[in-house]
Amino acid sequence: MSRPRVYLDHAASAPLRRSAVEAMSAAMGVTGNPASLHGSGRRARALLEDAREDVADALGAHPTEVVFTSGGSESDAIAVLGGWRARRETRPRVIVGATEHPAVIGVTGEVPGTVVAAVDADGRLDVEALAARLGDDVGVVSVQGVNNETGTVQPIAGIAGAAHRHGAWFHTDAVQAAGHLRVDFGGSGADLASVSAHKVGGPVGVGALLVRREVRLPPYGLGGRQEGGVRSGTQAVMLAVGFAAALREAESARETESARLAGLRARLVDGIVDGIVGVRVNGGVHVSPAIVNLTFEGTRADDVLLLLDREGIDASTGSACRAGVHQPSDVLLAMGRTVAEAGASIRFSLGHTTGAADIERLLGVLPGIVATARDASGYAAS
Amino acid sequence: MGDRMRVLVAMSGGVDSAVAAARMVRDGHDVTGVHLALSKNPQSFRSGARGCCSLEDSHDARRVADRLGIPFYVWDLSDEFAERVVDDFVNEYAAGRTPNPCLRCNESIKFSAVLDRGRALGYDAVATGHYARLDRDGDDVVLRRATDDAKDQSYVLGVLDQDKLRHSLFPLAGTTKPEVRAEARELGFGVAKKPDSHDICFIPDGDTAGFLTRRLGTRPGDVVDEDGTVVGRHDGHHGFTVGQRRGLQLGRPADDGRPRYVLRIDPVDNRVVVGPREHLAVARIDGIRATWTQYPVLGGWRGLAQVRAHGEPMPARIDSDATTMSVLLDHPATGIAPGQAVVVYDGDRVVGSSTIARTEA
Known part of the structure; x- marks a missing residue:
């Protein structure tokens, strides 16, 4: 009998919540295109709008501000690329943080003259330095709420305020914030915010872009102009329903869950720092309770992950793979780490199914695993 | 096991x-x-x-x-x-x-x-x-040819030593x-x-000369006969291998009108030496950097020598010490060049290998 696996990769994809399974099971049998005017269509549309209202309610937005998308990456692209296209005539510049998700960093290749705002050793943006880059040529500023690799929380309110003082739109990738930190779209000062269902225990394949009503985005892709004309394609009613159910559940339990996860995270960090030498905790003190990123000096992350996998523990580096090989994390490199340090770093991410026993099982095997991985890379502790 | x-x-x-x-x-x-x-x-x-x-x-x-x-x-x-x-x-x-x-x-x-x-x-x-066999001889692991002669890959494994073989499985x-x-x-x-692969994996188009020219550039030099008479030009000796006949682009035919082959490469003077086929024959091979699948064989012994992945095993007398071996072929053979590995066998058992440093007729 093999023991159940310990899943510490919630930031990659969280296990589906029961509430989402039940809501989707009920919606699965519903026939109809929400754009159709007949009875079946009306029923599908009602489910979709119920989901939209729930998502809006959970995130402090108005239902008309919710644009359903295929997920976080599409939301980011619609926001940043769309925002730039909407304003490029008068405000052609875009500013993004150096540690943004690839879905945002990817636009730097499409938008000439994108400014990448530097972060400090903890991965945090300097609001003053970013403000100094602002001018009346900047159309969009995009900074994530919580970094997906390190859990670093950005000073969103300050950045939003600075952006607005210069007339720029502010977009935040809130994919890793939702469900763990309060996301109050209306009160945050953000003009655009991206969220993803499967990071909060909803299904993969759906997300939302919150768009403040005063903001007009051009269509992204061509077609039937659904979702306020921004995102064409028949809406995935069942997925939206699952998304709403998961987000509702996550939000209703958020305060107690965040405190619980913060306790687990503290136990994990203390246990690792006490039990293993040559460890650095990345991400600083302003950090999500759900993510911990550690550098195990003298290891190859791939070896640590292989050994964890063998012990039945799922974790990741959090950074991009190319052809099945982890690449040194651009996020950690932007934080000033060396290629060797970036290549020796692991992300553990926690969530609604994580319990104290999971953390203890990890702590039980990790010192041996790190020692083995150091041996495999020929590292001699100094 | x-x-x-x-x-x-x-x-x-x-x-x-x-x-x-x-x-x-x-x-x-x-x-x-x-x-x-x-x-x-x-x-x-x-x-x-x-x-x-x-x-x-x-x-x-x-x-x-x-x-x-x-x-x-x-x-x-x-x-x-x-x-x-x-x-x-x-x-x-x-x-x-x-x-x-x-x-x-x-x-x-x-x-x-x-x-x-x-x-x-x-x-x-x-x-x-890999197609090769391992079996036990006391505490030793013995590397042998595969049963399927056509696919036997023991040659490219001939460089493995006992420590590696003990932790290898075929x-x-x-x-x-x-x-x-x-x-x-x-x-x-x-x-x-899926088809078998035959090419060198990092030269997918099979154009070794082109690959080497991209890496080494062109280095024009002379093609000479065995007397040193210039009979043509080349763009870099790395484009030639011993035994090669095609692509020599010689300006004039040999006096006897017979085809000429690359006999050796002289990197110091950047010359490619050509001559008749019979001068390709090699009877003695001197190998360096010897490796042993079990233990160094010291002294003289009779065995089989192979110089290419799917080449013929050639009967030979072998004189070896821990780091070198000289191989005297019973029947001289062609197309043997410095840099190639000579792998020596006792019957179907791989004994060791070395890198060919020089050859003699």
């Missing part, structure tokens, strides 16, 4: 290593598949459906691992491969020698970098899809290629019909 082991299978994406992995699983071992990424830019290697380096191959290997239900990882060994295999290949040609990169890869990547890393990570052995041992393909079909592997 015989007990349940933790085995790392090097999975190229081809049919041989796929079946090797399946047999390790069938035998009850705790198996992990690993594909070696040997280029920083996988697309720059093969673009077809074969070889050891392309994205398709990695995908094919992963799909076999999926079917077997074993963990699968890709290990990036591109830096080691570039330095120890590709650079070595280029440097050897620049020095007028003819290297065997597959053998070098086995020696310094698969059964070195991968084996060492695997052992450190707790694996008992590395298994590959599950295809006594199988023929058609049997391996049939087994892959029965297992439902998509790679069952």
Whole structure:
């Protein structure tokens, strides 16, 4: 009998919540295109709008501000690329943080003259330095709420305020914030915010872009102009329903869950720092309770992950793979780490199914695993 | 052996290593598949459906691992491969020698970098899809030719020593290629019909001379006959190998009108020496950097010598010490060049190898 696996990769994809399974099971049998005017269509549309209202309610937005998308990456692209296209005539510049998700960093290749705002050793943006880059040529500023690799929380309110003082739109990738930190779209000062269902225990394949009503985005892709004309394609009613159910559940339990996860995270960090030498905790003190990123000096992350996998523990580096090989994390490199340090770093991410026993099982095997991985890379502790 | 082991299978994406992995699983071992990424830019290697380096191959290997239900990882060994295999290949040609990169890869990547890393990570052995047999002689592991002569790959494994062989497994041992393909079909592997790879994996178009020219540039020099008379020009001696006849582009025919062959490369004077076929004959080979599969054989003994992956085993008298060997062929042979490996056998048992430093008629 093999023991159940310990899943510490919630930031990659969280296990589906029961509430989402039940809501989707009920919606699965519903026939109809929400754009159709007949009875079946009306029923599908009602489910979709119920989901939209729930998502809006959970995130402090108005239902008309919710644009359903295929997920976080599409939301980011619609926001940043769309925002730039909407304003490029008068405000052609875009500013993004150096540690943004690839879905945002990817636009730097499409938008000439994108400014990448530097972060400090903890991965945090300097609001003053970013403000100094602002001018009346900047159309969009995009900074994530919580970094997906390190859990670093950005000073969103300050950045939003600075952006607005210069007339720029502010977009935040809130994919890793939702469900763990309060996301109050209306009160945050953000003009655009991206969220993803499967990071909060909803299904993969759906997300939302919150768009403040005063903001007009051009269509992204061509077609039937659904979702306020921004995102064409028949809406995935069942997925939206699952998304709403998961987000509702996550939000209703958020305060107690965040405190619980913060306790687990503290136990994990203390246990690792006490039990293993040559460890650095990345991400600083302003950090999500759900993510911990550690550098195990003298290891190859791939070896640590292989050994964890063998012990039945799922974790990741959090950074991009190319052809099945982890690449040194651009996020950690932007934080000033060396290629060797970036290549020796692991992300553990926690969530609604994580319990104290999971953390203890990890702590039980990790010192041996790190020692083995150091041996495999020929590292001699100094 | 015989007990349940933790085995790392090097999975190229081809049919041989796929079946090797399946047999390790069938035998009850705790198996992990690993594909070696040997280029920083996988697309720059093969673009077809074969070889050891392309994205398709990695995908094919992963799909076999999926079917077997074993963990699968890709290990990036591109830096080691570039330095120890590709650079070595280029440097050897620049020095007028003819290297065997597959053998070098086995020696310094698969059964070195991968084996060492695997052992450190707790694996008992590395298994590959090579066609060769291992058996026991007391405490020693003995490397022998595969049963299928046509596929025998013992030559490219001849550089392995006892320490490496003790932690190596060749599950295809006594199988023929058609049997391996049939087994892959029965297992439902998509790679069952995948063609064999023959080329050098980092030269996907097969144009070795072109590859070397890109790396080494053009270095014009003379083509001379054995008297030193200039009979033509070349763009770089690295474009030639001993025994080559085609592509010499000689300005004038030989006095006797017979075809001429590359007899040797003289890197110091950047000359390619040509002459008649019979002058290619080599009776004595001197090898350096000897390796031994079990123990150094000291003194003189009779055995078989092989100088190419699928070359003929040639009866010879061998005189060896721990680091060198001289091989006196019973019947002189052609197409033997410095840089090639000579692998020596006692019957079907691989005894050792060395790198050919010089040859004599």
